[in-house]
Amino acid sequence: MAATKPGKLPGRHRRPAERQATYGEVIAIKEFRALWLGQGLSLLGDQLAQVALAVLVFNRTQSALATAAVYALTYLPPILGGPLLAGLADRYPRRQVMLVCDVLRALMVAIMAIPGTPFPVLCVLVFLVVLLSAPFSAARAALLPEILEGDRYVAGSALQNMTNQAVQMLGFAAGGAVIAGLGPYRALALDCATFLASALIIVAGVSRRSATVSADGGKPSMWTMTAAGARLVFGDRRLRTLVLFAWLCGFYVLPEGIAVPYAAELDDGGLPVPVITGLLMAAMPTGTVLGAFLFSRFVNPSTRLKTMGWMAMLTCAPLVVCAMRPPLEVVLVLWVLSGVGGAYQLAANAAFVQCVPPERRGQAFGLVQSGLLASQGVGILIGGALAQILGPEPVVALAGVAGLSAAAILAIAWTESRTEIIAKVHTS
Structure with missing residues (x-):
């Protein structure tokens, strides 16, 4: 019928706007x-x-x-x-x-x-x-x-x-x-x-x-905006859980902060300590790239949200094995595996965007980012202090145990919130 042609023409005109941009x-x-x-x-x-x-x-x-x-x-x-x-x-x-x-x-x-x-x-x-x-x-x-x-x-x-x-x-x-x-x-x-x-x-x-000139002199103060963001984020159970998932990285980033003393403990007269240090510090980012690629390419959005708790536990579980003082090759595999688990942050970030009103995202993300950096810095400081007393391997293992326990608690809490967010993903 003639009605089919008008239906095709608009679609043909819309294609250029919908075409994905290439890296080139x-x-x-x-x-x-x-x-x-x-x-x-x-x-x-x-x-x-x-x-x-x-x-x-x-x-x-x-x-x-x-x-x-x-x-x-x-x-x-x-x-x-x-x-x-x-x-x-x-x-x-x-x-x-x-x-x-x-x-x-x-x-x-x-x-x-x-x-x-x-x-x-x-x-x-x-x-x-x-x-x-x-x-x-x-x-x-x-x-x-x-x-x-x-x-x-x-x-x-x-x-x-x-x-x-x-x-x-x-x-x-x-x-x-x-x-x-x-x-x-x-x-x-x-x-x-x-x-x-x-x-x-x-x-x-x-x-x-x-x-970009801003002549508005009636803007709220930094403290007012921070308080509003805190009420938004921590007053909502879903957002509170997602923020704690993000801040969990304070546990699994800790090994990078004590990589030099860890490398010194692993040094057996083969590779120089700086080389071992570089390999250790590169292990988790390597796993993160691998995990992000696999998690985003082969796992659909709903499954990402469902497996987020398990992936979070994967970030910390391999670190527990460091208590056995394995050799460098095994440590590298463990730390790469920990980085793979860190891909859960992709799902957490996507869920966070779904739950925060668009007009409040700046405040919310600013608060989360500050806490994210604080958790990493504080975790590294605590890890360094403990490594002075206990040695680097036991401290990495303790961070794994503490992080695994926290991730398990968050995974249980997450099951109460994810159904609603998954429904939003299907309707968006």
Whole structure:
């Protein structure tokens, strides 16, 4: 009948808007390419610097606590910098904010690369370098939607996330070998160079834009917004459970913070300690990439939500085996398996988005992110303190036992909430 033709034509016109963007067309955009390459360079330098700092501090102090404390400083500053400094990305041109942050971080890392820099100064500089990542990340995240529109933004975000994980694995795995050859001070100098290279790429590839001016003087204070977000998140049983699932990472990220003393215990005269450290620190990110790919590619949304509790328990269960002091090969397998289990965070994040009203997501996600970083930093500090007394292997095993117990409790609580969320997934 004639009615079939009009029905086909609109569909034919809609297809271009619904077509998925490819990675190739996103990479072809000059400004995105600059942001992507600059971020990758900075992140690679940061991973190298983390290993270098851990080795440097442990060599100076022979203290698991001091090593964990410096590593924890890479998690704690964004808790402060997030709410206080991220607003700079709206008050000043975002390209300018990124450039200033890159240059300041390069200068501070250059000071850290000077042999003999006092330990307290080193700690302050680490704190400030990571603190500046908050306005840089906020400016980059706010600029990305202006560069990529529609599904290109989704493709670009996915590409950046995959790159971040790959760079993290490469930085940790290769970092140990690089530091073994160059030494920690030259590795820090290399990190300084990556910040400068990022700044040059941004200058060459990102166009100037004016600042986003906000003349509204009646905005609520930071404390008011935080209190409102806390009431929203912790007043809802579903959200409360999902937030605790996210914060569970404080248990299974702990081994990374004591990787250097753990590597020293595993050292049998074969591989150098920095190389073992790099392999250990790369193990969990490797598992996370593998788990995220498998979990997102081969598991449907409903099944992800149903198995989330089991996956959360998988993040901590392999760590318990470390109490038996297995060799390096077994430890690497255990830590990779733990990282695979961490893919449950994909389901938790998706469920969280389903449950939070769109107009409140900024407050809710800000609170969760701050708590996420705090749980990681506090977990690493506690782990370092205990490793001083008990040794690294028992502490990793204790973290596994505690995390497994918490995950089991959350899995039971989750069964009461997941049915409603799964129904939302089917209707959306």
